[in-house]
Amino acid sequence: MNILLLGYGKMGQLIGEIAESRGHQIAGKITIDNRDELDLLSSDQVDVAIEFSQPEAAVENFEWCLEKGIPVVSGTTGWLSEKPRIEQLTREKNGSFFYASNFSIGVNVFFKVNQFLAKLMNETSGYQATIEEIHHTAKKDAPSGTAITLAEGIIQNHQAYEKWHLTEESSENEQSLAITSKRIDPAPGTHIIRYHSEIDDIEITHTAHSRQGFALGAVLVAEWLKDRKGVYSMDDFLSF
Ligand SMILES: NC(=O)C1=CN([C@@H]2O[C@H](COP(=O)(O)OP(=O)(O)OC[C@H]3O[C@@H](n4cnc5c(N)ncnc54)[C@H](O)[C@@H]3O)[C@@H](O)[C@H]2O)C=CC1
Numbered sequence: 001m002n003i004l005l006l007g008y009g010k011m012g013q014l015i016g017e018i019a020e021s022r023g024h025q026i027a028g029k030i031t032i033d034n035r036d037e038l039d040l041l042s043s044d045q046v047d048v049a050i051e052f053s054q055p056e057a058a059v060e061n062f063e064w065c066l067e068k069g070i071p072v073v074s075g076t077t078g079w080l081s082e083k084p085r086i087e088q089l090t091r092e093k094n095g096s097f098f099y100a101s102n103f104s105i106g107v108n109v110f111f112k113v114n115q116f117l118a119k120l121m122n123e124t125s126g127y128q129a130t131i132e133e134i135h136h137t138a139k140k141d142a143p144s145g146t147a148i149t150l151a152e153g154i155i156q157n158h159q160a161y162e163k164w165h166l167t168e169e170s171s172e173n174e175q176s177l178a179i180t181s182k183r184i185d186p187a188p189g190t191h192i193i194r195y196h197s198e199i200d201d202i203e204i205t206h207t208a209h210s211r212q213g214f215a216l217g218a219v220l221v222a223e224w225l226k227d228r229k230g231v232y233s234m235d236d237f238l239s240f
Pocket residue numbers: 006007008009010011012030031032033035052053054055056057074075076077078100101102103104138214
């Protein structure tokens with residue numbers, strides 16, 4: 001399959017390597033410096049686009065793909081206020097759009113464990129939940145997209161929490177779930193859910209050792225999305 005890489009930084013380069021090792025061809029490698037190359041590409045040269053750019057570039061990239069009828073897989077975080085509009089545009093154009101805050105299979109297992117733990121803790125008093133995420137210093141958005149998905153998983157399954165907020169310190173007895181973001185090199189991505197009480201703490205942690213899991217997941221999803229129409233997420237792709 002011919003894959004267009006929209007964004008060719010840390011993620012785009014690794015995705016390109018994995019895609020080629022799986023027998024795919026790279027139709028283009030688009031960065032902030034060569035966007036004009038998109039004008040030369042026609043839709044029959046691209047089977048699917050994999051979009052890992054930056055928050056300010058993502059929406060324009062999606063619109064370009066949807067106009068051209070090219071299925072798009074995106075992992076870019078920090079643009080979610082526009083998500084309802086992009087999903088609507090996908091339906092209007094009869095296109096294909098797949099977004100995940102995290103393409104790693106391990107993190108998606110962690111999302112399910114987080115939801116199950118929140119259900120258990122909903123039946124238990126005296127604990128305050130907080131989320132901590134740690135990433136490399138080049139990361140532009142905070143909190144991470146993954147931390148937002150984790151917060152949504154707790155809010156949907158624990159009556160004490162109605163919303164989340166980004167803060168420098170964890171705070172007690174709030175209906176708003178506190179998320180703290182730390183930027184420490186070279187962390188590819190660590191997420192900690194902590195339930196604190198006076199008696200004890202319960203913690204679950206996912207630590208990415210590299211970007212390999214994110215990149216492989218994005219290529220597997222692109223293979224899956226190629227011949228599908230509609231708006232999809234990891235819940236559609238995974239069997240658990
Ligand atoms: N969903 C997931 O599993 C994961 C998501 N991410 C997200 O993916 C995104 C990219 O991450 P990295 O590759 O580490 O970033 P990076 O900074 O290494 O690369 C970004 C790429 O986007 C390009 N770019 C930036 N502004 C642009 C513009 N205006 N037009 C076109 N291209 C533009 C840059 O030239 C570069 O090629 C981030 O939003 C990050 O949070 C990262 C890892 C996993």
